[in-house]
Amino acid sequence: MADTSLGTAEQLRDPNYTPPLAKAVPLGIQHVLAMFVSNVTPAIIIAGAAGIGFGSDQGALGFPDMTYMIQMSILFAGIATLLQTIGMGPIGARLPIVQGTSFAFVPIMIPAVAGLGVNGLAGLMTGVMIGGMFHFCLGFVVGRIRYALPPLVTGLIVLMIGLALVEVGVQYAAGGVPKMGTPDFGSLAMWGPALVVIVVTLAIKFFARGFAAVAAVLIGIIAGYVVALLMGQVSFGNLAKASYFAPPIPFKWGFEFNFAIVLGMCFMAIVSAIETVGDTSGITKGGAGREATDKEIEGATFADGLGTAIAGVFGSLPNTSFSQNVGLIAMTGVMSRHVVTIGALFLIVCGFIPKIGALINTIPINVLGGGVIVMFGMVCAAGVNMLSDVNWNRRNMVIFATALSVGFGLQLVPEALQHVGKTAQILLTSGLLPAAAIAIVLNLVLPENLDD
Template identity: 30%
Template sequence: MEDIQKQGAKNVELSTPKTILLAFQHLLAMYAGDILVPLLIGAALKFNAQQMTYLISIDIFMCGVATFLQVKRTPLTGIALPVVLGSAVEYLAPMEHIGNTMGWGYMYGGVIAAGIFVFLISGLFASLRKFFPIVVTGSLITLIGFTLIPVAFQNIGGGNVADKNFGSSSNLILGFLTALVIILIQVFAHGFIKRISVLIGIIVGSVIAVVMGLIDPTPISQAHWIQIPMPFYFATPKFEWSSILTMLLAAVTCMIESTGVYFALADITKRNLTADDLKRGYRSEGIAAILGGIFNTFPYSTFSQNVGIVQLSGIKKLKPIYFSAGMLLILGLIPKFSAIATLIPTSVLGGAMLVMFGMVGAQGIKMLANVKMTVNNLLVIAVSIGIGLGVTTQPTLFHILPTSVQTILDNGMVVGCITAIIMNILLNGNQAVDGE
């Protein structure tokens, strides 16, 4: 770990080929999580094959646009941290519900309204920074990593727990072998090879899957060569108060999670985030959501797994992220390229996620090591992480509550964060703003 930090501390000059490899590593890390949302939404709304192909391709394209908005600093937008954006899973349940009960138009109207809401309250939300001292942010980042570990294990098993092949020997071999390759490279390799350990692990796992006959190239031949984004492809946005309110609750949930990712990256890159930085970050995600509604895709937010990539590679520059955003734009316009990436077995990606999410959780523990371990601070850490993990392992705990309330309470990261903030204020009082 110290070796990683020393590497990141150096002003590493990256050649174009090395930058491309690092960018591709970022892309693969987020790819599975991103295409999962359009796959689930498309299935829930009964999209046909042509509609599904369009949705996935344009979603990937919009990920590139959203990432550019966040990485490039402008007078109004851009937190300028090494982060890749993807479709926000927090909106999944609300979009499915609105799309099936009220229609696609109201679903996309809710997406646009959520984007406008995030943009407008960005300044107010950023002013809450004082409620995020180290004891809170450290707990939240630990939660972000550890609450995603079950997702990694589900992917190692094959992704779909209802599938008869879930947890098959081939899935387990591919998943844990991928994780083992990444770990071995981190332990024994040096220099640039060490920095692309996740990419190498995914490639090795995919090659073994080919040898085992587990990859079917048919999707490549069926995909189109070119796909141009079109506004309002599925439906013209419509607006209605209850659907909008549901989406606003999801937006707040997403902003809380993004805050944790921002602070995690700031800690890794040794940058002191200001309220203005946070405001720019929220604004970028708000604009990305508005564009998502216009082009009939999704709201977009920071991806936690890419925090693990930055930690593992030790490369904290923005250049690889710019390249990754460019790759996403190209993949989105050329569905055949996107189809190649979709061939990577879910179990292989799950093995990579296991290491990456674990590193995110370890980063949170590292931050908590700087907190004075008083009884009050220990209570903040213990209860917030305990509740967050508890909600994650028992997501149906609040099933008797209204769907809009479940949108917030079913998210372990959000519940844990809210718990940490409230307990820190109650137990630490005036110390709540300085992290002591």
């Protein structure tokens, strides 16, 4: 139930209303805490895949580069959120939509940068820029393509995203990536803090109420971090090297056009746009008890795309609306976009301070692994929840079975594509794009009355 001391019921449903500052500020910070871990995790994963070491200053890519990617994730989440809450002409829903780095793109980005260092990041960031511009253009047609993405398709896509990421979570919790030769990979010393994160997160999620339940993963990671610190797994050696202020650098990683990456980013932009449509509708229903208008949905999509394109210019990853914050709005009953603006300003300030990114970079990989196991599992669960709306007749079961078998099979056996070109490998080995393509095509061409 909403706190009526914040304003009248009518005021709380108004996106343009600003609660008293003494309460608006903590509400804004609460939004940041609810999304913070999920926002920086993709940057850490992609940096690791590209060859940037955890807490390492060795080699061509190391501690400063990891810190920069974390810093940019924070900064551009704040900027993209401002595009949504404040708006600019037709851009922005002018609703309390919190933007952050998207997990959906991670399965496509990992093979694009795997072990390639700066060269991989140059191609990826170019893809992010172009994909963001494509995403922006979807704002003109987003309402007309929703029919092609019913729960059967979107639920499968979200489920595949989660399945593609679960392996990363387990590897991190066990101590890294096996081929890196970590001596104690899989040992109890590695799994201990990770299990603490999982247990504490579940305990908070199920037995706590209010904001604590929303921030369960953050609290779990803090608990695991403390255990890892006591076990001597946390190093602060690089923290002193980070500066107190640093601006974003245009084309930090260079510019390199890779058709496979661009195509992958554009395809995932469609998925991200549909996710944003759902989140926008969820906010207006949960906070104001109404459907989102076409103008709000279009504005949200424009802001999604522009935020991603700008982020790519400065070496950051794609942005999307954050669903956990939609739930937070429903929980608090506060629809004010200005509350979220306060949170966005906080993110922007933090994004200019590398010390914050360096502090996050002290989180041991196994502690992060415990958190992402839960987060990626929740992605899978969200996909299953979407699929619960499907009418499971013979037609839909055949579509789902075919798409899942091909997509998940290619994910499990990427060597099956070793004789195709590099472009096809990047697009297909995650399993996500082939599964989605099969589901979309079959859903469009197979007649609805197939069971008759």
